[in-house]
Amino acid sequence: MTNGNEETTVRSEAVLITGASSGIGEATARRLAADGHRVYLGARRTARLEALVREITAAGGTAACRSLDVTDADDVRGFVTAARERFGRVDVLVNNAGVMPLSPLAELRTGEWDRMIDVNVRGVLHGIAAALPVMREQGGGHFVNIASIGAHEVVPTAAVYCATKFAVRALSEGLRQESCGDIRVTVVSPGVTESELADSITDRQAREAMAAYRAVALPASAIADAVAFAVSQPAEVDVNEIVVRPAGARQG
DSSP: OOOTTOOOOOOOOEEEEESTTSHHHHHHHHHHHHTTOEEEEEESOHHHHHHHHHHHHHTTOEEEEEEOOTTOHHHHHHHHHHHHHHHSOOOEEEEOOOOOOOOOGGGOOHHHHHHHIIIIIIHHHHHHHHHHHHHHHHTOEEEEEEOOGGGTOOOTTOHHHHHHHHHHHHHHHHHHHHOOSSEEEEEEEEOSBSSSGGGGOOOHHHHHHHHHHTTSOBOHHHHHHHHHHHHHSOTTOOOOEEEEOOTTOSOO
16 A cells, blocks of 8 residues: 555556457457556457557557467467567566367367367467567566366367366466466466357357357456456466456356
């Protein structure tokens, strides 16, 4: 707490966000920029990114963007390098990019399985591989990995998706244990949240079930608030895991 004669200094971090063109990534970019952080945004849909950068800049924030495919390790390294050149540091990486084409295993949609593994798991690993050496060199950093309530429970049609999110949680815990106080690691697991994730579901029954399942959903800004809370903590405080569900939800 401060008295009326003291000013609170806001720590401005260089924050990189993947999957920033919509949903949780977009909301997180807006929230962290409003908090005074410098945000560097990546996604495949560059027109959306550029519009978001203009919006943030017009509101007095600091933002830049770059095309990004998290399944391409070289592209992720280029993203991190460009952000470091722009802002001088890489303080926080929000590994948010994800896909969710649900279907029963018996449908054998192996291409969709591979896509989930590539984006949801390899994408996070590529982010860690690109940013961890930079953070270690500069003496610290923070990974915020967006998982899901699916990292805590498994439901029909979501076996592969849940497996990828269990993996994100496991990778995050391993990184936390391997760090010696220099790297902070946070996992944020959203319940049902307004986003475009369900748009990738091609199986009709799974799509209809998800539409009913998502009848009550959190706004993406609620997850952005959770990310902002973790990022805002003092350097000696490591918020390891946050689960955010709609009030009263028994699952999701």
